[in-house]
Amino acid sequence: MGAGTQENAAAEGSCRRLRAPFWGVGCAWAAFLCAVRFTDLGGVALPVALLSDVTAMALGAAVAAAAMVAGAVRGRIGAGFAMPSRGLLVGSGGAAAVGSIGLFGWYDGFAAVPASAALALCVLFGAALMLVAIGWGSLYAHLEPEQLLPNGAVALVIASLCHAAHEAAGFGTAAWLIVVVLIVASTGCALAAQKRVSPIVPVDNEVTRDGGRTVLRALRVLWMPLAGACLSCFIFGLTWDPIVSSEQDMRVAHQVWGAMVAGPLIMGLAVAAVSARSRGTSPLRLFDQTVYPVAVMLLLVIPVINQAFPDLRFAGNILSSGSFAVVALCMWSNMAAAVRTVPIAPRLVFSAAFVLFALCFVAGLQSIAVVGTDGRTLCLVMFAVYLGLMAVSFALDNREEKASLVPERAADDTRSYIHRRCDEIAQSGGLSPREIDVLYYLARGYNHAYIAKKLYISENTVRTHVRHIYGKLNLSSREDLIDLVDGA
Numbered sequence: 001m002g003a004g005t006q007e008n009a010a011a012e013g014s015c016r017r018l019r020a021p022f023w024g025v026g027c028a029w030a031a032f033l034c035a036v037r038f039t040d041l042g043g044v045a046l047p048v049a050l051l052s053d054v055t056a057m058a059l060g061a062a063v064a065a066a067a068m069v070a071g072a073v074r075g076r077i078g079a080g081f082a083m084p085s086r087g088l089l090v091g092s093g094g095a096a097a098v099g100s101i102g103l104f105g106w107y108d109g110f111a112a113v114p115a116s117a118a119l120a121l122c123v124l125f126g127a128a129l130m131l132v133a134i135g136w137g138s139l140y141a142h143l144e145p146e147q148l149l150p151n152g153a154v155a156l157v158i159a160s161l162c163h164a165a166h167e168a169a170g171f172g173t174a175a176w177l178i179v180v181v182l183i184v185a186s187t188g189c190a191l192a193a194q195k196r197v198s199p200i201v202p203v204d205n206e207v208t209r210d211g212g213r214t215v216l217r218a219l220r221v222l223w224m225p226l227a228g229a230c231l232s233c234f235i236f237g238l239t240w241d242p243i244v245s246s247e248q249d250m251r252v253a254h255q256v257w258g259a260m261v262a263g264p265l266i267m268g269l270a271v272a273a274v275s276a277r278s279r280g281t282s283p284l285r286l287f288d289q290t291v292y293p294v295a296v297m298l299l300l301v302i303p304v305i306n307q308a309f310p311d312l313r314f315a316g317n318i319l320s321s322g323s324f325a326v327v328a329l330c331m332w333s334n335m336a337a338a339v340r341t342v343p344i345a346p347r348l349v350f351s352a353a354f355v356l357f358a359l360c361f362v363a364g365l366q367s368i369a370v371v372g373t374d375g376r377t378l379c380l381v382m383f384a385v386y387l388g389l390m391a392v393s394f395a396l397d398n399r400e401e402k403a404s405l406v407p408e409r410a411a412d413d414t415r416s417y418i419h420r421r422c423d424e425i426a427q428s429g430g431l432s433p434r435e436i437d438v439l440y441y442l443a444r445g446y447n448h449a450y451i452a453k454k455l456y457i458s459e460n461t462v463r464t465h466v467r468h469i470y471g472k473l474n475l476s477s478r479e480d481l482i483d484l485v486d487g488a
Contacts, residue, residue: 018150021196022143024189025136026155029328030162031096031182032129034175035103053102053122055365060126062358065351068134072348084135086191092131093187099125100179130354132183135190137350140332141339142197145456148333149283153271156325160264218349221338221453224393225288226353228296229331231382232324233357237364238378239303263321267329270322284333285454293390295326300383337456418443421485429472438465442478443485 036054102121140148162182169175274287302316302323309316335353339346367378422443426436434455441451448466452459475481 021189021193022151023155023158024186026158027182027186028132030159031179033163034166034179055362056119056122057126058358058362060123061130062355064127064130065354068347068351072345084138089135089190092128093183095128096125096132096183097180099128103176134347134350138346139193140336141346145337148336149271152329152333153268156329157264157268160261164261218338218342218344222334225331225334227389229327230356230360231386232299232327233360234364235299237361238367262318264325266322267325291326292330295323298323300379303379341456435465435469439469
């Protein structure tokens with residue numbers, strides 16, 4: 001086995017390992033959850049101020065992300081795989097810590113911060129936290145696809161525990177200090193993670209030269225996860241508003257202590273179960289197809305169920321908390337995977353998506369004050385819309401799958417038989433885990449583009465794996481491989 005092949009096999013064998021520094025993104029997520037925390041504050045003036053501050057955070061985040069999008073568009077869309085700079089990681093973390101002082105505008109016992117200053121600081125906090133998230137997104141884009149789900153899941157469980165600790169601390173200086181500590185911890189972990197990944201060198205030059213084509217390819221990969229995430233962000237804002245929720249009990253899981261921990265833990269178990277059953281396909285792909293649609297649909301109907309069946313509210317809150325964790329994990333992992341598949345600049349993918357999420361959240365915040373209890377009807381309308389989008393996605397996937405099959409595929413092949421034969425062939429040929437994944441699709445007659453999409457890798461990477469497979473098995477063509485699988 002040559003040195004290059006040994007390195008490839010080593011990389012394949014290690015790509016499923018957890019990497020502790022990358023769990024630090026959970027601290028950044030927890031800082032956001034703590035910042036938008038709401039409890040029964042009493043009166044009317046303070047909830048109104050809280051709504052204004054949180055809206056300012058979201059708008060500041062949207063502006064920062066839009067500025068990053070503009071910068072990426074002016075540059076080469078397909079470039080930009082370099083690590084986020086230490087200046088970005090440290091500067092954005094420091095700015096977020098300073099901006100968090102604006103939270104004292106509604107923390108008990110620190111009303112001395114003028115309303116206008118608190119609002120400006122909240123804008124700074126939202127913008128800085130957005131830059132922190134974009135920096136983390138660029139780091140996650142350097143992970144192998146198999147590393148995205150497990151590391152992201154652990155990070156979200158950590159976020160839920162930190163959020164629960166913040167709730168237990170109550171309001172006041174201690175709660176604010178927790179937010180600052182979370183930001184510092186996120187920055188430290190990001191700097192450590194930066195040292196543990198290697199820069200990506202994009203090789204799909206024919207793609208990187210055509211920015212418009214690159215963006216369209218990214219949208220084809222992400223449009224359905226984006227749709228579900230945007231609806232979820234809108235529902236998050238719709239069910240959060242302290243003015244309406246305190247009167248009509250529209251509150252959701254992030255205000256229930258037990259659900260904060262139980263929901264994400266259930267999500268972590270779902271990740272483990274899906275990863276164990278993902279033989280022959282990407283765990284992220286399987287998670288997208290099974291767990292993610294159910295999570296989005298639950299988020300759309302739980303506010304209605306909570307109001308109609310008060311006795312089931314706590315169970316609904318647990319499901320809601322877990323569903324939000326699933327949506328966050330899937331969207332985060334899909335964006336990081338899209339960067340590798342297309343390829344496209346991480347800052348463009350994450351920034352553009354975060355603009356949409358922030359605006360959807362603001363729209364939800366503002367809408368509930370207008371629609372009131374009709375928000376339940378709005379949730380059901382969105383549920384119907386999402387079902388329609390799922391039907392469209394299913395039809396498009398079916399058509400793409402049929403179009404990707406090569407004519408030489410044997411008509412009487414069954415998936416179970418092919419998998420058994422591929423396992424036998426892989427064992428005799430000493431194929432790596434990723435090469436086995438590619439072999440499953442090759443043997444079933446799928447082309448390189450389809451395999452790249454299913455495994456969240458670029459077409460050039462698929463070609464490299466195919467070349468290694470043919471070399472190890474002493475084959476020269478797809479026909480030889482099909483004959484080998486058929487036992488001819």
